[in-house]
Amino acid sequence: MMQLSHTWLLDENPETRFQAGAGQTYRMVRALLRNPLAVVGLVIIIGLLIVAAFAPVLAPYSPIESNLGARLLAPSADHWMGTDELGRDILSRIIHGARITLMIVLMVAVISAPIGLLVGTVAGYFGGWVDRVLMGLTDVFLSMPKLILALAFVAALGPGIENAVIAIAITAWPVYARIARAETLTFRNAEFISAIQMQGASHTRVIFRHIMPLCLSSTIVRVTLDMAGIILTAAGLGFLGLGAQPPLPEWGAMISSGRAFILDQWWVATMPGFAIVIVSLGFCLFGDGLRDVLDPRNRTR
């Protein structure tokens, strides 16, 4: 049996593709774990995943059912974060809200990253007028104010989580297209691409099998760094009543409903905000660390 030892992983001359891959991953993880801030970020993200997965178990109360006898209670042993205007436990709502936030973030990433990747690699690979048209379009979107654009889109599509996700995704893809194109251009004329082409591979195959995988790491870094922005935009849409609709415990919408009580019952609007800050911070820190490991060229000093 092979031995997954330290020396085997760090071998400068790997014998198999698997060993090379495993070694590379091992080195990356080690570099990542050496950065304490990145570890904090990772811990926060893992925490978010756990909370989202086990929300019904972790939440002490129902996030939806109202209990008018317990309206607007201050934080206490029974209700760690107090209760809202319908007597719902805020902690429980925040725990369930983690699912919504996670879903929004993942959906936006799943929609926008592939679009950006496709546009960028196609533009970079074919060059010429294809490049000019696609990048012209990308630049137009890139120079628009994102939040305003998302607002206008949701206004036209109608409020709701799905439409908020679509609107955010529409404003998020151009960055990935730019990155993927820049990356593609660096090895567009490399020998290994010509070698594959000479073997008779179709353009589609070259792009999907050989170019896209190489653009993946910088795209992933950028997506992670953008997560915080996506969370803030989604919360903003929720705050304006354009995202998740009541009674869903979306964090932005919770802040919005707490707005009326901000002067006397500060916790209603304040607590969900802390959740947003912590989770956004987690993605920022982890993204920064990931960039330093995967993309040393853009290292921040």
Next chain:
Amino acid sequence: MKSLVLKNSSSDDVWQRRRQRSLRWLKSLGGFAATIAMTFLGLLAITFVIGRVVPIDPVLAVVGDRAPQDVYDAVRAEMGLDNPLIVQFVHYVGAVLSGDLGMAVTSQRPVAEELARVFPATLEMATLGILIGVLVGVPAGVLAAARQGSWVDQVIRVLGLAGYAIPAFWLGLVGLAFFYANLGWVGGPGRVDIFLEGLVPSVTGLLLVDSILSGDWAVFRSAWSHIILPAMILGFFSLAYIARMTRSFMLEQLSQEYVITARVKGAPERVVIWRHAFRPIRIQLVTVIGLSFAQLLEGSVMIETVFSWPGIGNYLTSALLNADMNSVLGATLVIGAVFIGVNKVSDLLYRILDPRAR
């Protein structure tokens, strides 16, 4: 004799090079104008798509679902929905260029007129915000780079992260609860205390300036106490960004050879930092500040909503809630145009100011 010939040829050379460079510059300016035109056209296309293509019934989106049939029909005819999309788009662009953004459903007044009325309030707050951002952010960034690892540096780092992770609208609410309700240090929502409203004639539309012009210090004080908190919150976000960028530009500069040259010459540290390292980045900073100002205009939408600030952002969000599509698109168009304009102007300034690009 020989040296004279040499001199002439070399000075001709410089002129030649200068002429070529300015030619190249004019050419790039032409390309630049074309990109701006394309970007504005793109903005129009996007608002057009949002207004006419995305909604299932664009007429309904404009008039609302409670409109009587004759209003519906009139608007439908006015929008020219029977024409092919491209013709509609050309008409739309023509209308926008002539300053016609349609009628606001709720007030039944032209959207352009309403936007002109609310825009100064936004401008006033955003300007104060960017002033805070630049006046604090730039020196902080320089200091952080000059004393890498010091407490200033750490604070800048934390602020930079906070700028990415804190929702502006939430910070506004918390600030309102704390500084207004709890401490009473600042004025509450709105632009000025209610009983002082409408006391000074609107000359510039900027209340701080108007109250100074009319010498009404009570209004000025009240307006100041109302604007300072939202402006500081906007300023905080641009400060975080500007300081972070200044810091990284400065670090790059401080590792340059000419900074060593300055030290070799015996320059005091102050001169090394502000003259030799900071001067070359002033031009880059223009772009960063422009970008930051544009983002701040965007961020003011949320802040205005929280502070009931009667600016374009508040106008946009209340139009959203009333499903007043003409107003939404008009506000989007104006904010988008200013956003693009500020960005492109700072880009242009970069080209004009850099002796190397000239």
Next chain:
Amino acid sequence: MSLLNIENLRVSFPTEQGPVEVVKGISFELGRERLGIVGESGSGKSMTGRAILRLIDKPGIVTADKMEFDGLDLTTLPNKQMRALRGARISMVMQDPKFSLNPVIRIGDQIAEVLSFHSKLNARQRRARVLESLEAVRITDPERVYKLYPHEVSGGMGQRIMIAMMVILEPDLMIADEPTSALDVSVQAQVLDIMDDLVTRTGMGLIIISHDLNMVARYCDRILVMFNGEIVETCAASELANAKHPYTQGLLASMPTLDEHRNRLPVLDRDQLGSV
């Protein structure tokens, strides 16, 4: 009395694998003479030059048993007095004027700065001195050059401007760190002649740091050969052909000359040198 006296100078940088010494305890003396320090890149010669000016930035660490300039102890001199020394009594010409001149300050103003740091001359007097110094490096139209930005002049002229800036206060010691290796071959000799001329005229001490053995042999009185952070050979420039150390011999042997035919230039055997 010697101008510069260095004993056991060490420069090290911390890395993840522990500190790495790039200068390993070198000692030498310098009078009012022209000294060449020769070595390949990474031999520590540039670090030596910068250590003398105390310009090694953190996290680099410089130690020396003795580092004296004209009787002043450079290891303990307060920063303020060190600054007064730099530019006025010790100066340094760096490799590439493209990088060593500030791109956004006019050339004349960059030179005039030295005067404003170290003298009480007024603006008009400073300007006159700058124009004089530009003429001294054989720039024929100093008035025009004064107003130019560095990107508007050629590399050769840039380096002459750099030299003008560094000699304007007639320092006692000038360090020239690869002063010609970024320049076209055609102007290298001109720049070196100008520098040599100024050095002889003002009687300053000169350290030329270079990888170019021929050039150093031609313009210097004495030569130090550095390898791997240590001085491996010290000799008079005229005695270079009799060098004893295998590294120097290797360097000499690998230089092609016009009157010979060799199909293959000898290459240094580094493994063997490491054990010397």
